[in-house]
Structure formats: C-alpha cells, structure tokens
Amino acid sequence: xxxxxxxxxxxxxxxxxxxxxxxxxxxxxxxxxxxxxxxxxxxxxxxxxxxxxxxxxxxxxxxxxxxxxxxxxxxxxxxxxxxxxxxxxxxxxxxxxxxxxxxxxxxxxxxxxxxxxxxxxxxxxxxxxxxxxxxxxxxxxxxxxxxxxxxxxxxxxxxxxxxxxxxxxxxxxxxxxxxxxxxxxxxxxxxxxxxxxxxxxxxxxxxxxxxxxxxxxxxxxxxxxxxxxxxxxxxxxxxxxxxxxxxxxxxxxxxxxxxxxxxxxxxxxxxxxxxxxxxxxxxxxxxxxxxxxxxxxxxxxxxxxxxxxxxxxxxxxxxxxxxxxxxxxxxxxxxxxxxxxxxxxxxxxxxxxxxxxxxxxxxxxxxxxxxxxxxxxxxxxxxxxxxxxxxxxxxxxxxxxxxxxxxxxxxxxxxxxxxxxxxxxxxxxxxxxxxxxxxxxxxxxxxxxxxxxxxxxxxxxxxxxxxxxxxxxxxxxxxxxxxxxxxxxxxxxxxxxxxxxxxxxxxxxxxxxxxxxxxxxxxxxxxxxxxxxxxxxxxxxxxxxx
Numbered sequence: 001x002x003x004x005x006x007x008x009x010x011x012x013x014x015x016x017x018x019x020x021x022x023x024x025x026x027x028x029x030x031x032x033x034x035x036x037x038x039x040x041x042x043x044x045x046x047x048x049x050x051x052x053x054x055x056x057x058x059x060x061x062x063x064x065x066x067x068x069x070x071x072x073x074x075x076x077x078x079x080x081x082x083x084x085x086x087x088x089x090x091x092x093x094x095x096x097x098x099x100x101x102x103x104x105x106x107x108x109x110x111x112x113x114x115x116x117x118x119x120x121x122x123x124x125x126x127x128x129x130x131x132x133x134x135x136x137x138x139x140x141x142x143x144x145x146x147x148x149x150x151x152x153x154x155x156x157x158x159x160x161x162x163x164x165x166x167x168x169x170x171x172x173x174x175x176x177x178x179x180x181x182x183x184x185x186x187x188x189x190x191x192x193x194x195x196x197x198x199x200x201x202x203x204x205x206x207x208x209x210x211x212x213x214x215x216x217x218x219x220x221x222x223x224x225x226x227x228x229x230x231x232x233x234x235x236x237x238x239x240x241x242x243x244x245x246x247x248x249x250x251x252x253x254x255x256x257x258x259x260x261x262x263x264x265x266x267x268x269x270x271x272x273x274x275x276x277x278x279x280x281x282x283x284x285x286x287x288x289x290x291x292x293x294x295x296x297x298x299x300x301x302x303x304x305x306x307x308x309x310x311x312x313x314x315x316x317x318x319x320x321x322x323x324x325x326x327x328x329x330x331x332x333x334x335x336x337x338x339x340x341x342x343x344x345x346x347x348x349x350x351x352x353x354x355x356x357x358x359x360x361x362x363x364x365x366x367x368x369x370x371x372x373x374x375x376x377x378x379x380x381x382x383x384x385x386x387x388x389x390x391x392x393x394x395x396x397x398x399x400x401x402x403x404x405x406x407x408x409x410x411x412x413x414x415x416x417x418x419x420x421x422x423x424x425x426x427x428x429x430x431x432x433x434x435x436x437x438x439x440x441x442x443x444x445x446x447x448x449x450x451x452x453x454x455x456x457x458x459x460x461x462x463x464x465x466x467x468x469x470x471x472x473x474x475x476x477x478x479x480x481x482x483x484x485x486x487x488x489x490x491x492x493x494x495x496x497x498x499x500x501x502x503x504x505x506x507x508x509x510x511x512x513x514x515x516x517x518x519x520x521x522x523x524x525x526x527x528x529x530x531x532x533x534x535x536x537x538x539x540x541x542x543x544x545x546x
Contacts, residue, residue: 075183166184348521355506355508362437379440393528
C-alpha cells in the first residue's frame with residue numbers, strides 16, 4: 001500500500017543512513033587526534049545524537065502507523081456504512097436514495113470517488129468528477145493489495161502521481177448479492193503530511209548534529225587551552241612534590257627521565273630517577289592509563305635484577321614514577337659504544353642475571369590470593385636492560401607489559417614491542433606468554449655475542465612476513481667464536497615454536513650456570529663493575545640512566 005511504501009522507503013533510508021554513519025564513525029573517528037583528546041565528551045555527544053535519531057525514528061514510525069491506520073479505518077467504515085444503507089435501494093434501483101447515500105460521503109476529506117453498482121457492475125450512482133469520463137471497471141486498473149473481512153482493498157497511481165486507495169464491498173440484501181459499494185480515498189494529504197514530518201525529522205537531526213559539533217569544537221578548544229597551560233607549567237617545572245629535578249637523562253615517546261633528589265622535610269636526601277609523562281601528553285587519557293599501569297605493575301616487583309619503583313602518582317598535573325637510580329648505561333649504549341660484541345663470559349653473566357629478574361616477574365604471584373600474575377614484559381631489548389658501574393644488571397620499562405591482573409590497553413592483533421626483538425607470535429599479533437620474553441632475550445644474547453642484530457625491519461609488514469620464516473642457524477654459524485654448547489643454548493631460545501623453546505627463564509639460567517661450570521667461567525658482578533668503570537666511567541660524556 002502507498003502509505004506503507006512511504007513508511008518502508010523512509011525507514012530503509014533512515015536505517016541505511018544510521019548504519020552507514022555509525023560504521024564510518026566507528027571506523028574513522030577514533031583515529032583522529034580530535035577524538036583522542038575528547039573521548040569522553042565525544043562519547044556523550046554521540047550518545048545524544050544516537051538517542052535523537054532513535055527518538056525521531058520511533059516517532060516517525062508511530063505517526064506513519066497511526067496515520068495509515070486512520071486512513072484505512074476511515075475507508076473501511078465508510079464503505080461498510082454505504083453497503084449497509086444501500087441494499088434495498090440497489091434492489092429497487094432507487095437512484096435518488098442512492099445519490100443521497102453517496103452525498104453523505106462528501107464530508108470525508110480524502111474522498112476521491114464513490115460509486116454504487118448493481119450485480120452486473122452497472123453504475124447506478126456516483127460522486128467525484130475526475131473518474132466519471134472513464135469506463136468504469138473498479139478492478140481493471142487497481143492492484144488488489146489485501147482483503148479485510150469481506151472488503152477488498154486496492155491501490156492505483158493516477159497520471160498526476162497521486163496515489164489512491166480503493167475499498168470495494170459487496171452489497172447484500174437477504175443474504176443475496178445485489179451490487180457493490182466502491183469508495184476511493186486519496187493519499188495525497190497523508191503523503192504531504194508524512195513528507196513534512198520526514199523533513200522535520202531530518203532537519204531536527206541535522207540541527208542537533210550541528211549543535212553537538214559546535215559544542216564539541218568549543219569544548220575541544222577549551223581543553224586545548226587547558227592542555228597548553230598544563231604543558232607550559234610542566235615544561236617550567238623543576239620540582240614534583242618532594243622530588244627536585246636535576247637534569248634530563250632521556251626522552252622517549254611517552255615520558256622523559258630525570259635525575260632527581262628526593263628531599264624530605266627533615267633533610268634526608270636520596271638520588272632517584274623520575275620518569276614524567278611528556279607535557280603534551282599530560283591530558284591524554286590513554287597515555288595516562290598506560291603510564292600509571294606501568295607504575296602499578298612494576299611496583300609489584302621487588303627483585304635485585306628489576307628496577308625498583310619507590311613512588312608514583314600525580315602532583316600538580318604531573319604524572320610521575322619515582323624509581324631506583326641506576327648509575328650506569330643501558331646495554332644498547334654499551335654495544336653501540338663498543339661497536340662489537342661482548343666477550344662470552346661477560347655476555348653469559350649478564351644474560352644469567354636478566355634470567356633471574358625475568359623468572360621472578362614471570363612467576364610472581366598475587367600477595368593476597370596467591371594466584372599467578374602471568375606478567376610478560378613484551379619489550380625485552382638492549383635499551384631496557386641496565387648495567388650499573390657497580391656491576392648490577394637490571395630489567396626496566398614495563399610500559400607495555402602484560403599481566404593477568406591488569407586490563408589490556410592494546411587491540412588484538414596489534415604489534416607491541418620493538419620490531420628487531422619480536423617473537424614469531426608477536427609478529428603475527430597472536431597471544432603471547434612468558435616464552436616471548438625468552439625469544440627476545442635470545443635475540444639480545446645473539447647481539448651481545450656477535451656484535452650485530454639478528455635482523456632489522458623498517459615496517460610492521462616486513463616484520464610480519466619475515467620473522468616467522470627467519471632461519472636462525474645460518475646466523476649462529478656466522479659466529480664461529482661462540483662455543484658449540486652455547487650455540488645450542490642460544491638456538492633453543494630462538495625456536496619458532498613456543499613449546500620447543502626454554503619453558504622458563506629459570507631453565508635457561510640453569511643451562512647457563514652449567515655452561516659456566518664446564519668452561520670454568522668465574523666472571524661475576526665485581527668483574528662487570530671493573531669492566532664498566534674502565535670502559536665508560538672515565539668518559540666525560542658518560543650518562544646515568546634509569
């Protein structure tokens with residue numbers, strides 16, 4: 001029926017518009033910096049916009065259904081009354097009485113045509129001039145749509161594209177069919193009303209959209225000004241609570257590291273490293289979550305081979321982590337300065353110490369429940385392994401680590417970690433466990449022994465394609481200075497299948513200890529301290545790191 005066609009077409013368009021709009025918004029907008037800055041406000045505005053769409057949709061649908069029903073009820077009631085009144089008049093062919101019965105229908109606003117026929121379909125009386133010149137056959141051009149009780153409902157489109165709806169009922173007298181009552185109603189007024197309602201609905205949605213966009217832009221401008229003010233305050237800040245910032249040591253993608261003095265009110269001093277979120281990220285909720293997550297997770301780990309966390313939080317808009325200060329260098333700096341690998345005894349000792357720290361974090365349990373935390377570092381690389389001038393070896397930076405107790409802040413399938421130190425499962429975006437750290441440690445081990453990275457990639461795509469297929473044995477064979485037993489240990493770290501690798505850092509540590517005994521290696525922390533002091537301490541450019 002015409003009214004239903006209008007409703008269906010409109011609702012389909014509304015559905016397509018809403019669905020396509022939602023898909024585009026869900027796919028594109030979250031990537032924009034504008035949305036990143038205003039995630040919560042945008043979510044509220046989008047909820048208001050969606051609610052307005054749904055409200056308009058349901059109001060429109062309700063109005064269409066009600067208007068359609070009113071038009072049908074009017075036609076059904078009118079043709080039923082006409083058939084009831086005209087029975088005896090048709091039998092007697094009382095044309096005057098029939099005309100009077102039809103005359104009563106003229107008060108119906110949407111009446112297009114009405115007629116009374118005898119049992120042979122001969123026209124007895126009619127009202128409505130637009131159809132009088134046509135040879136009358138009520139079902140010749142009309143399309144029967146449905147039958148309601150004993151009334152046939154039809155529809156037809158006239159030359160002027162006016163849609164009409166016909167109602168045809170048999171006239172009976174003493175249970176004998178003596179004729180037909182036929183009424184045609186025009187849907188033009190209903191169509192105009194629905195068109196106005198549709199335009200009103202779309203205009204309302206557009207107006208709400210404009211108001212929300214303007215409001216969102218205004219709030220964003222205000223947020224940017226506030227963020228700029230906070231950034232300027234942070235850049236000029238030389239103190240965070242009790243931590244007096246001395247000098248900037250390093251700067252990364254999320255935070256910057258300072259050498260600082262912890263000064264208590266009673267005069268107690270202690271040298272610490274303070275990691276502070278970058279000023280331009282101080283209002284970015286995603287970075288703040290990741291930053292505080294790193295601090296909360298690292299604070300659980302208390303081990304001599306893991307950088308200790310003393311304090312973290314927010315003071316005067318500055319998110320910070322106060323941690324153990326390591327007076328030394330990271331392994332990346334050491335290898336870069338040497339431009340070659342480290343001796344076997346040095347490398348084995350350093351990797352053994354790292355194994356102790358990793359095994360502790362991998363097997364760490366919840367202090368309250370005793371449940372394993374399943375902490376995976378996911379970013380074992382030379383830059384995150386610190387060597388002090390006192391011969392200490394420390395694992396640092398749990399910024400992208402994964403733990404059972406912490407919510408995931410990354411999307412499934414997204415690569416996390418440095419490309420040159422990814423395990424095959426990380427490269428493929430698959431779930432990872434502690435064995436990914438063992439693979440990465442094997443790559444670091446290889447680099448320490450050979451003086452070069454096992455592989456380097458310029459993009460995620462290249463890493464995804466190459467790492468799962470990369471053969472490590474030719475690389476091992478290219479370093480003849482490595483003892484055969486150590487090669488086997490290294491190759492086991494670098495097995496592509498997780499089940500073929502060392503199943504724990506403690507197992508790797510055990511094999512390294514056995515290897516040291518076999519070769520009677522006595523290199524320890526005092527030897528490492530002597531090496532660090534002689535190689536770097538006298539360098540005036542030597543820096544202190546986290």
